Structures are given as structure tokens and as C-alpha cells.
Amino acid sequence: MGHIHEESGFCPFDHTSDINIPVASLPEAEKSDRGCFEVYKGEIAMNSIRTIGFIGLGAMGLPMAKRLSQAGFAVRSAVHRNQDAGKKFQEAGGQLFNSIPEAVRGVELVISIVSDDLALEEVYGDEEFYRAIPKDVIILEMTSCAPKTLLKIVKRYQKKTKNFIDAPVSGGVTGAINGTLTIFAAGNKDILGKVEPVVTVLGKTIPLEKIGDGKAVKAVNQMLAAVNMIGVAEAYILARKMGLNLDQVYQIIKESSGGSYVFTNKFIKIVKRDYNGGFKFRLMKKDLGIAVREARGLRLPLLKLADTLYRRFEGNDDLDYSVLATLYEEQLGGM
Incomplete structure (x- = not known):
């Protein structure tokens, strides 16, 4: 996310911008009395997530990736099929790469939301992708798929990262565009806390206990x-x-x-x-x-x-x- 750009006065969480963040979702110290929406003030915490590898620029994924980019995150992706989606993503400030492994190399968070189980297994079963993601990277998996499909992937990636969050969504394309999705987020509470500034841009999170419960x-x-x-x-x-x-x-x-x-x-x-x-x-x-x-x-x-x-x-x-x-x-x- 970075900090406020002094030359433009832009803050990624400015309540006057297109991306509004509910006050209730912000840390207590960073709330004020300025109504239903508020902004982060000054520099974002140094340990905040800044770089995101986003997999899946489909009907749901594209507006979600655009919101994150417009909110100030450095969002990286790659076009799999739809070239027009890639163009729209770039117009919103996203960084487009030639392949998914290139897009996720060096990121702090990977978000995936693809069409089905087969597409998900194709992404996470790719050896080049496995090698490209950083050690202990956080993976926010948002695809609607069978619980067992995700559990197989989590087991396969145990030596690479244990920081998985199972987080499918409800709310449709309208919710993805407006940032009003309901996100069923299952996983470690500390990891959920780290991605809170990210998921807040997308909607409301309802925490669940264990991986697989979200699906x-x-x-x-x-x-x-x-x-x-x-x-x-x-x-x-x-x-x-x-x-x-x-x-x-x-x-x-x-x-x-x-x-x-x-x-x-x-x-x-x-x-x-x-x-x-x-x-x-x-x-x-x-x-x-x-x-x-x-x-x-x-x-x-x-x-x-x-x-x-x-x-x-x-x-x-x-x-x-x-x-x-x-x-x-x-x-x-x-x-």
C-alpha cells in the first residue's frame, strides 16, 4: 500500500476517493469522528502488505483486482485468456506480466479466484508457480470449489507455506465492483489480521475456524x-x-x-x-x-x-x- 503520496495528496484510504473503508474495520487508534467512512492517516505500518499477486481476472476477479489497485496496493497479474480484462486491469493501475509465475514472484500476498476446481489445480499444480511464490507467502484462496480440492493444495504446499486462508465470497459481480462482498474467511487468526487491510477493500469478512470451512x-x-x-x-x-x-x-x-x-x-x-x-x-x-x-x-x-x-x-x-x-x-x- 505504501504511504500518502505527497506530490498528489493521494491516500489509498481517502474517504473522498472511490474506495471507502468502513470505520468499524479500522484499528481503534486510527478511527476519528468523520462519519461512516474513514482514512488511514500518515504512513501505513511498515509490516502491512503492499504487493499482491492476483490470479484470475474473470467476472469477479477483475473488479476485485481493480479495487485493490485503486486502493494503493501494488497488484500484479497475468492474462490467461481474456486480453481485454488485462487491458482494463492495467488502466486501473495494475501491473501485467506474461505469466502467473512472473506475477507472483516476490509478492507478499497471493490471491486466487478462478472458475472451478480444475482451473485451481492447474494453477497450484504448476511447478514453475510453486517455485516462484516466496517462502511463507500468504495465500488468500477465494475460488468456489470443493473443500477437498483446497485441502489437497494446502497439503501439497506445506513445505512452501502454511499461511493459507480459505476465503470464498458471496455478493456477485455487483458486490465485487462495489466492495460489498461477504467473505467467508477460514484460517489462522494472526494471518487473517495481516490481510485485514486487503479484504476490507473487497467487503465484509466473517471469520471461520479451519481451512475447508469457507468452501x-x-x-x-x-x-x-x-x-x-x-x-x-x-x-x-x-x-x-x-x-x-x-x-x-x-x-x-x-x-x-x-x-x-x-x-x-x-x-x-x-x-x-x-x-x-x-x-x-x-x-x-x-x-x-x-x-x-x-x-x-x-x-x-x-x-x-x-x-x-x-x-x-x-x-x-x-x-x-x-x-x-x-x-x-x-x-x-x-x-
Whole structure:
């Protein structure tokens, strides 16, 4: 992060900039009475994290990396597939390298948030990457993947570093852009303390006890979101059949007992048939699959039904998962 740049007057935690930091998240000695947001004053502590190797400039990763760069961290990354993402990252002040090993060499913190288990294993299974990361570097692993996948990686890296934090997120692309993600962070409390100035830029952290718990909680969360989406889609179909004013339905239910985060954020997308942006269907299907595998041996009929419906949907996998509602619309005919 560094210090305030005297020539520009820029402070990475200035409450007048694009990156606002809640007062509650700051050390007591560094709070003041200037409202809901505050700034770090003077030089940042010498032991603070400054350099970050960021892996995964996807729909979630890119806005997260941009926020960190704009907050004053030296963020380094490499383009894997999307060249346009690399350009946007550089425009936000990020440093772009030709490869991931180059990007993580010498950093104090590695953050990874990639698409799935396979992509994660590809990164951490690369010998060049293993050699490039510094000894005892902190690794903040934010991918939605199976708990056992992360645990295998942690075991593989024991001789290199034990400083892993299991920290998947919830809040979608909007949360990544606005810095309002919920971060399920499992790991050593001292290490969590060291990354607090970093994760505060991204959202609110809820601490968990042991590595693997973050991924497990994310699986439960995604199961609930996926099942809830089915209910929202069916509510939309029923409201249409009964000839209701859909805007009124939305305004009433979002304030009533039937409301939910999924209803509030997805019902209008269905009404407008606006399935662009948001959380991709293929990623929700992947996350639901993790929950299904973790639930083996249990009788969970709603989870099984959700998995069946999501797998029945074909095409448009890169649209928001609320596109599931289109499975039902053929029942409406000309209504």
C-alpha cells in the first residue's frame, strides 16, 4: 500500500476517493469522528502488505483486482485468456506480466479466484508457480470449489507455506465492483489480521475456524441460492398466469415474508428478460454440483430437484442464472 503520496495528496484510504473503508474495520487508534467512512492517516505500518499477486481476472476477479489497485496496493497479474480484462486491469493501475509465475514472484500476498476446481489445480499444480511464490507467502484462496480440492493444495504446499486462508465470497459481480462482498474467511487468526487491510477493500469478512470451512459454507449458500431461484421463477410464472401487475408484485413481496436476496435481485431480471451480467448459469450449476457431491448419503429432495432442473437447461450458460425461468415460460403459451 505504501504511504500518502505527497506530490498528489493521494491516500489509498481517502474517504473522498472511490474506495471507502468502513470505520468499524479500522484499528481503534486510527478511527476519528468523520462519519461512516474513514482514512488511514500518515504512513501505513511498515509490516502491512503492499504487493499482491492476483490470479484470475474473470467476472469477479477483475473488479476485485481493480479495487485493490485503486486502493494503493501494488497488484500484479497475468492474462490467461481474456486480453481485454488485462487491458482494463492495467488502466486501473495494475501491473501485467506474461505469466502467473512472473506475477507472483516476490509478492507478499497471493490471491486466487478462478472458475472451478480444475482451473485451481492447474494453477497450484504448476511447478514453475510453486517455485516462484516466496517462502511463507500468504495465500488468500477465494475460488468456489470443493473443500477437498483446497485441502489437497494446502497439503501439497506445506513445505512452501502454511499461511493459507480459505476465503470464498458471496455478493456477485455487483458486490465485487462495489466492495460489498461477504467473505467467508477460514484460517489462522494472526494471518487473517495481516490481510485485514486487503479484504476490507473487497467487503465484509466473517471469520471461520479451519481451512475447508469457507468452501463448505459457500456450498451451503449456493445450494440455498439455487433452490431459491427455482421458487422465484415459479412465483413469476404464477403471477403472470393470474394477470397480476408484476411491478406491484415485486414491490410488495420484497418487503414481505416471501422476499429474499434472490427475489430482490433476480425477479425484475426475469420480468425484463434481462439475463446479461450477474452470476453465470454455468458457475451456479458447478457450485450446485459441489453441494450434491458433499451431500452424498443424505436424502435432500430439494437439492436433487434443483440439480435436475439446472442440468436440464442447455445453452446460454454464460447468462445470469435467473435465465432458469425460461424453462417454465412455455407453459404460459400466449399469455
